[in-house]
Amino acid sequence: MSARAVVTVFVPGDAGALSLGADAVAKELARECRHRELAIRIVRNGSRGLYWLEPLVEVSTAAGRIAYGPVRAADIAALLDAGLLDGGAHALRLGNIEGHDWLRSQQRLTAARLGVVDPSDIDDYIAHGGYAGLHAALAMPPHEIVRAVTDSGLRGRGGAAFPTGLKWQTVHDRAAAQKYIACNADEGDSGTFADRMLMEGDPFALIEGMTIAGLAVGATQGFVYLRVEYPHAGRALARALHVARERGYLGQNLRESGRDFDIAVRVGAGAYICGEETSMLESLEGRRGEVRVRPPLPAIKGLFGQPTVVNNVVTLATVPVILARGAAFYRDFGVGKSRGTVPLQLAGNVKQGGLVERAFGLTVNQLVYDYGGGTASGRPVRAVQIGGPLGAYLPPSAFDTPLEYEALSARDALLGHGGVVVFDDTVDMARMARFALAFCAIESCGKCTPCRVGSTRGVELVDRILATPGGAAADIALLDELCDTMQNGSLCGLGGLTPFPVRSALRHFAEDFG
Amino acid sequence: MSLTPSAIERCVDTAVSRMKGAPGPLLEILHLVQNELGCVPPDSVPLIASALNLSRAEVHGVVSFYHHFREQPAGQHTIKLCRAEACQAMNGDALAAFAAQRLGVEFGETRSDGKVTLEAVYCLGNCACAPSAMIDGQLHGRVQRETLAACAEGWGLPE
Numbered sequence A: 001m002s003a004r005a006v007v008t009v010f011v012p013g014d015a016g017a018l019s020l021g022a023d024a025v026a027k028e029l030a031r032e033c034r035h036r037e038l039a040i041r042i043v044r045n046g047s048r049g050l051y052w053l054e055p056l057v058e059v060s061t062a063a064g065r066i067a068y069g070p071v072r073a074a075d076i077a078a079l080l081d082a083g084l085l086d087g088g089a090h091a092l093r094l095g096n097i098e099g100h101d102w103l104r105s106q107q108r109l110t111a112a113r114l115g116v117v118d119p120s121d122i123d124d125y126i127a128h129g130g131y132a133g134l135h136a137a138l139a140m141p142p143h144e145i146v147r148a149v150t151d152s153g154l155r156g157r158g159g160a161a162f163p164t165g166l167k168w169q170t171v172h173d174r175a176a177a178q179k180y181i182a183c184n185a186d187e188g189d190s191g192t193f194a195d196r197m198l199m200e201g202d203p204f205a206l207i208e209g210m211t212i213a214g215l216a217v218g219a220t221q222g223f224v225y226l227r228v229e230y231p232h233a234g235r236a237l238a239r240a241l242h243v244a245r246e247r248g249y250l251g252q253n254l255r256e257s258g259r260d261f262d263i264a265v266r267v268g269a270g271a272y273i274c275g276e277e278t279s280m281l282e283s284l285e286g287r288r289g290e291v292r293v294r295p296p297l298p299a300i301k302g303l304f305g306q307p308t309v310v311n312n313v314v315t316l317a318t319v320p321v322i323l324a325r326g327a328a329f330y331r332d333f334g335v336g337k338s339r340g341t342v343p344l345q346l347a348g349n350v351k352q353g354g355l356v357e358r359a360f361g362l363t364v365n366q367l368v369y370d371y372g373g374g375t376a377s378g379r380p381v382r383a384v385q386i387g388g389p390l391g392a393y394l395p396p397s398a399f400d401t402p403l404e405y406e407a408l409s410a411r412d413a414l415l416g417h418g419g420v421v422v423f424d425d426t427v428d429m430a431r432m433a434r435f436a437l438a439f440c441a442i443e444s445c446g447k448c449t450p451c452r453v454g455s456t457r458g459v460e461l462v463d464r465i466l467a468t469p470g471g472a473a474a475d476i477a478l479l480d481e482l483c484d485t486m487q488n489g490s491l492c493g494l495g496g497l498t499p500f501p502v503r504s505a506l507r508h509f510a511e512d513f514g
Numbered sequence B: 001m002s003l004t005p006s007a008i009e010r011c012v013d014t015a016v017s018r019m020k021g022a023p024g025p026l027l028e029i030l031h032l033v034q035n036e037l038g039c040v041p042p043d044s045v046p047l048i049a050s051a052l053n054l055s056r057a058e059v060h061g062v063v064s065f066y067h068h069f070r071e072q073p074a075g076q077h078t079i080k081l082c083r084a085e086a087c088q089a090m091n092g093d094a095l096a097a098f099a100a101q102r103l104g105v106e107f108g109e110t111r112s113d114g115k116v117t118l119e120a121v122y123c124l125g126n127c128a129c130a131p132s133a134m135i136d137g138q139l140h141g142r143v144q145r146e147t148l149a150a151c152a153e154g155w156g157l158p159e
Helices: A022-035 A073-081 A122-127 A132-138 A142-152 A164-173 A194-201 A203-217 A231-246 A277-284 A313-325 A327-331 A364-371 A405-410 A429-443 A449-466 A473-489 A493-497 A499-508 B005-018 B026-037 B044-052 B056-065 B092-103 B145-154
Strands: A007-010 A040-043 A057-061 A064-068 A093-095 A180-185 A221-226 A262-267 A308-312 A341-348 A354-359 A381-386 A419-424 B077-082 B116-121 B133-135 B138-140
Touching (some): A022 A040, A022 A073, A122 A203, A122 A231, A132 A313, A142 A164, A142 A203, A142 A313, A142 A327, A164 A308, A180 A203, A180 A277, A180 A313, A194 A203, A194 A231, A194 A313, A203 A221, A203 A262, A203 A308, A221 A231, A262 B026, A277 A308, A308 A313, A341 A364, A364 A381, A364 A419, A381 A429, A429 A449, A429 A499, A449 A473, A449 A493, A473 A493, A473 A499, A493 A499, B005 B026, B005 B044, B026 B056, B044 B056, B077 B145, B092 B116, B092 B145
Parallel strands (some): A180 A221, A180 A308, A221 A262, A341 A419, B077 B116
Antiparallel strands (some): A007 A057, A057 A064, A064 A093, A341 A354, A381 A419, B077 B133, B133 B138
């Protein structure tokens, strides 16, 4: 055994990296280093979000962290031969990944620690600025915490974009024996994965954000409603919650503050509708995830009838940096009424997909071409869908639109959860419109008629339009009218927003409809 | 796992006592039962209902509402193939057709020999590595026909 110090090697444990063989890479690395009598410590970090380079292996060297990717298990021997542990030259060597244009041009506030820290190590979290927000919050009266969040301009990143501070203020102002923080981790929109990445790669940020929310509004219990499709996130959260409790960052009298707060994880069961906040509350209470009629708002009468803050993962994980750096610091990013940064998720048929966190204002063009590098198939881009299955499709002629709430709204589109899915020119937009309606039919909770019945009638209408070459004008008008009914008559966003993909497909890609 | 009445009863008892005192415990109990027995057998419904002071209809209503809960055990192997937009953008529909053909089973069904269950899921959160599938609990990205064909071969499915 050589006298050299133990070398730290980072092999992501992120589900996306695992899906591309990261476990096999870690195993082979450990085996080969044992065989060569090289002392290493493998850290299973989160992903930095450059998914075309995953599994992205980083080695801690005197010259900083040197990255290699995409690494396959079969590459390990050759990498070690090339001096992997000293950052040696190899075709897969990428240098310091933080100097990579793709990452250097980003403004990572919410995702600052993603891929950097060991998600199971609370000391690593603290060494990278973690819990500074909580310490600041513990020195503030609750209404000032709420004011900081209000002044930051933070709006719900789950899709509804409701001002977070206003929601917190409402719960803060209610007198109740028990209040709750309910974190919506039912990230069901296709094309979105920021919640998953954060929970897997930096779970303490979510825990800290929820704790601050609890202090701000006077809630002592938090729930994370986690989708069953995210088992890796569940394990990462469970580990982090255990450590946070052991270290006194959760539980009774946390950090000797005299305040109590704890978090329980509840697992969903594969119902898209449970990402809708009132449906999620029903599900958390152990019932069918049927949407509740509002009012009352969850902030007034939420979980178990008590005042409840419902925020999604990205929103809550953004709270610590606001408290740590101040409302003005966060608010100074962004444009217009879209303050701060937004973790955009680039997916689908794209060469370089992943997580791009930037101040609001990046255009679709910049995201799809500058970051994405165009399609994975090499064919021309024909459309993007922004904001998940309920989001609008935009054609390249609209790609100059900035990805921020108001500009998208002016184009009859939504930012939603910030997912952007790229399609090449082989896409049939009538089929995509049909899929939007079919998906709504599959996932409708059944409570209101426009959604339950409208979605099925919509599928039938699209089928009829496609079966009537040239003679479908009356049915297209009828489909538009049906969209009106769904949009205005549905109880929640599922039925209410399904018309967005349908109408945008009709408007921008009329040639695909017969 | 044989679903004898006493095994079901034991499983429900354990699940109920584990969640005793927790608010709104039904979903958690159903998860515990399914994790243990591989499904939520219809015979467990009256037991759960009685333990929670709910009607059988209420419990059945919850079991049937959620796509994740199943009333019969899945096959020996399970493939959950993502059918959502990001995966469709990467030829997901053609892959899905191939999966059904090569595995010899339709979506939402289990092969008659009990070897494979094929299910559609709507998003595994791996959309930058589309198309994605969860195969026996393991997430796979950039799934190709070859990935599925190798599974089929490994599981001894006839061509």
